[in-house]
Amino acid sequence: MRTFAPRARRAAALALLAGALAAASGTAAARCDGYAPFPPDAQGRSLYAIRSPNLFFHNVGLLHLMVTNVGVVGNPFGTDLHGAGWRGGEYLYAASLWIGAIAPDNLAYVSTGAPFDYELLPPLAPVYTMYESFEGVTGGDRRGFSGSRGDDDGDGLVDEDFHNGLDDDGDGEIDEDYEAIGQQMFSCEYWDNTGEARAQNPDHRPLNLRIRQRSFAWSTEGADEFVGFDYVVLNQGWETLRQVYLGYFVDSDAGRKDAEDYWTDDAGELLSIDTTYIDQTIRYSCRDRVTQRLRSCAEQELHIDIAFMHDTPGSQTGGKSADDMPPGADGYFGGMFLGHTTDPFGERAPERVEIHTCAFFSGNGTYPDGDPRSDYQRYDLLSRGTRPRGPTSQPADYRYLFSAGPFKELLPDEELHFQVAFVIGAGRRGLITNAIMAQRIYDGQWRDVDNNPLTGCWGRETCLRVEDPGDPLFWFDRCVDPPVREGPFKNTTCDHPSYWRDADCNCCTPIMDSATRCPGKETLIRWVGTVAPPPPRTGAEEPRRRARMAGDRRVRIEWDNTSELIADPIQQRILFSGYEIWRVEGWRRPFGSTGPTPGDWQKLATLTADPVGIELDLADCRFDVAVIDSFVPNPENPSQTLWRYDIGRYAFEDEVGLKNGMVYFYDVTAYSTWVDERGKVQRLSSQPSAVESEAVRPLWGAAAGESWKDLVMVVPNPWRGGSEADLTPSDADPTGTRLFFARLPEKPCTVRIYTMAGDLVDQFDNSGPDRRPRGTVEWRMLSRRGQEIVSGVYLYAVTCENETMLGRFTVVQ
Known part of the structure; x- marks a missing residue:
């Protein structure tokens, strides 16, 4: 359902904790462009999620991406870890959301997390950290894909609790009803008016905004080379903000991180393409209102907007061979523009999703060829309304920004939404292939959420909802020439099908079952990708358990039964079939690495209830351990419960070729198999992953006697x-x-x-x-x-x- 809700009010608490922040110098190997990394506290602990042990990386896919709770994606903090690592190369220095607006004093202000000022910060309380989740977890049901219809706690509200460690809805429970997406999701929130933000930037004029950030990654093949981001910008102040723009600043650096000045020979380009994807599972056809031709809905039209950068090889003019990546690892890394709040009336927001501004510039120049240094220049960049006409002219150190808007007003307690993704691929072709997959997953699926079979029919995907008590509004049908005005509309709701219209000129949205039968799938659920069963919790994830894993030339890996309790979000069935045991040996910690790459892993064993060939019997690795929870609802039958066991329910001992003192990594993944509607056997598994802190060293045993x-x-x-x-x-x-x-x-x-x-x-x-x-x-x-x-x-x-x-x-x- 595509709607614009002008006054969706939410109660929110704002904690202000003052703290002095000082700059810290970076290492000689790391780039530092004037950023001011935050120091640790008196006990040496990181105050924010930017240093160990509070580091968070998307690492379930092939693209490893560092996310933080200080309004920055990447690693500009002077350490040697990758900001965006892929096949051994580095591709991101720093990226950040920008929010620009005209305040009541008629001056323009912009709140940013990068490139120079940390103006988006959480309070220093430990609760304001990053939170990890995955699709299918208890409390993270998605509307349209679960028996609870997204209402985990049965209070009549859907996803009212953001995953932030707080009791947002005041019911005495924490994070009991949120939306979990993908095989790895991180959530956090920050503000532009905390005491920390003001102390760091005394000249900063906040817009009194609260930003909620979520990021999603998938490990399934074909969807493992991008990370999606969803931002919610909430006006928590008392001022009405006018002519609001949402932008995304990206300082992408491509090449070998250990090479001198590897960021100085990059090239960039904005790629905008239209393509068609054939979905073989769709058999519905409809008559196009524009061309009057019969259209197959299996042919899905996709529009891709992605600004990307890549290293210039040493064989080309201006390129440096020292930071060249090997063949097959020449990454093209892009920031992908996906979506934002829209208004079918065009009153409060653009009618359709569209880039307003995109610009590449160098950090060494003066504005507009270089970085905008003031709020006036930043707002000018956000609102410029121009796009590059071609690729960058010569290799250099570039940054880029793209924006959406204008949004006419952002009243107190109103919110705006903005969606982007980081995508990488081998060369231009690989980038486009993965961008298409990212767009398809973001485009999602149409589902029946309102339980009304009359809404979302016959290509009418947009509800003309007007809740304002102000003047009535008129809607223009732009699918015909000239556009036809309809209205006036006032005090309308989405319950009645007469307020639904075809605003995207696509008779295939939403998809119907047939030309005569409408399933009432009125709501478009974004970020829908196929997911393997989530991995179980293992002993390697906890320091005390990990200390007991290693023996004398042997390692024992233990795990729980989490994977056996989660239903597939689309099929609503538990598809778990077995486990796979993985190991990494010979890892030497390549420069910038946070852990093993996907290519480092070797499969040791497959465990299943019905073993074939060299597969092992799952029952032989099962042990009686403590039951953590005996009342886990059965997703296939809510009237029944399942048993949830602690780590140790399963164990596997590895003694093959291990050397004492050497570093090894172990992981356990789950896989599912099923027979699809065409009678073909499908198999879905996830990628193993680990971070350096989960390494295990077999060690000599204790002396006795x-x-x-x-x-x-x-x-x-x-x-x-x-x-x-x-x-x-x-x-x-x-x-x-x-x-x-x-x-x-x-x-x-x-x-x-x-x-x-x-x-x-x-x-x-x-x-x-x-x-x-x-x-x-x-x-x-x-x-x-x-x-x-x-x-x-x-x-x-x-x-x-x-x-x-x-x-x-x-x-x-």
Whole structure:
């Protein structure tokens, strides 16, 4: 249902917490263009979701994208992690929503998250962080796709709780009724008038806006190279904002992140194309009102608007070979314009979705060829109404912005919606292919939400709803020439079919069952993609459980039964068929990496109830563990319940070719199989994924008995400039090196390291994240003052309770 609700009022609480923010310098390897990264607090913890442990990446697909709660997508924070990583390359420095408007003083103001000013910030309370979810999770039902019709808590309201850790509807429950989309969804919210935003930018004039940000990713093949974004901009102030524009600023940098000045030889272009996609599942035809010809609704017309950038190869003029990516990894990375609030009357918003402005500019120039430096210039850019006539002229460091609008007024408590996506592909053709998939998933499906079979029929997809008590409005039917005026319309609702019109000149929207039967699918549900069963929770995701995974040349991975409790959102059936076990070995932490890439994973085993060939029997890996919840509703039969078990319900032990001290990653994914309407067997599975903190190292076991002092050893000894266990240095791990003190007894021990002169270098104990004594502890070869050790012979003492043993090891740098 496409409508414009002028006064959809919502109650909202605004917390203002003052805090001083200071700039922090970036590393030598990272680009820093004047951004002011936020410092940690007194305990070294990140105040915002921009540093470990509060880092959030879309990583279920092939495109790995960093999202934050400070109004910025990407990584301009001076660390060596990718902002947008794909096949080893970097493609995004920073991106941000821009909101521009004319205030009551008749001056233009723009609230931005990038490129220079952090004007969109949450309060510092821990609750204002990022929240992760997935389609099918309890509390995240979608209207039109579930038995609850999107009303999870049965209070008569649909998705009234944004996923933000707060009780938005005041019913005493938190996040009990929101909308979960895709196989990985992140949600957060921030404001342009918090005390933090004002302290960071004293000259900033806020528009008193609250922004809700959601982002979605899919891991299924064909839909795993884009990430979608949905923004809601709410006026929480007392002022009426006029001539509002919503824009998206993107500073895209393409190339090898470890190459010098890799961002200075990029090229960009705005691509606008019309194409047709054939959906073989649709057999309905209708008569087009414009051409009067019979039209097959299987032929779906798509319009694509995407501004993209790519690295210029060294073989071309102005390109640098140092940052070239290998064949097949030449990514074309774009910001895709998808949608915004519309008004069929054209009074409050544009009648149809359309880019208003798109512009490329260089960070080194002066406006309009360079960055807009003031609110006046930023608003001028948003409202300019121009588009580039062709590609950028020569390789350089470019940014771009596209915008939508104008929106005539944004009254207090009104909201605007804006949808974009980041898409990547191999070359121009790959980008277009993935952009088509992103557009199709965003376009979604028509569903019957109002339970009225008379609405949404005969190509009438738009409701002419007028709730304002003001003057009546007239609607123009632009599908005929000349346009025909209809009206006046006043105090109309969407319950009666007489207020529905064909505004998009497409008789195929919504889709009918036949020329004589209307299913009443009046509401267009956006962001609908095919999803595999969600992955289970594994022990690798929790530090205390992960500490118990590794053994002596073996790893035991445990998981729960979450995947067996979730119904497919489209078919409304549990399609779970089995699990797949995955492993990564030989990972050395490539520069900028947050974890393994999709190509690093190798499948170890398939577990199913009906094994064939080398598949394993699921029952052989099932164990009796604690029941977390015995009252999970059965999505196929709400009158029945299912059992939800804790991690440990299933376990798989890997002992094949493992080496102690080496880094490994493990993941468990679920897959589904079913027979479609044409009798073909379909199989759907998701991509394995992991972040660096989920790595596992098999370690030497603890020494037993009174002879433990004869068994303790240092590995490797001598250490000669590196070992198989070493990783590429990073901000969090400056050396990347490891020495292991192995075969310690399974009791509290302290390890002390000395120079030959007797000076204490460092000391540490053998307690793990679970507080239990470990048989092996690692040392990162840093002194207690954070300095790298030099070549030489070192002494060590291991004291366990009242016993001490002495030894020595050699380091050759």
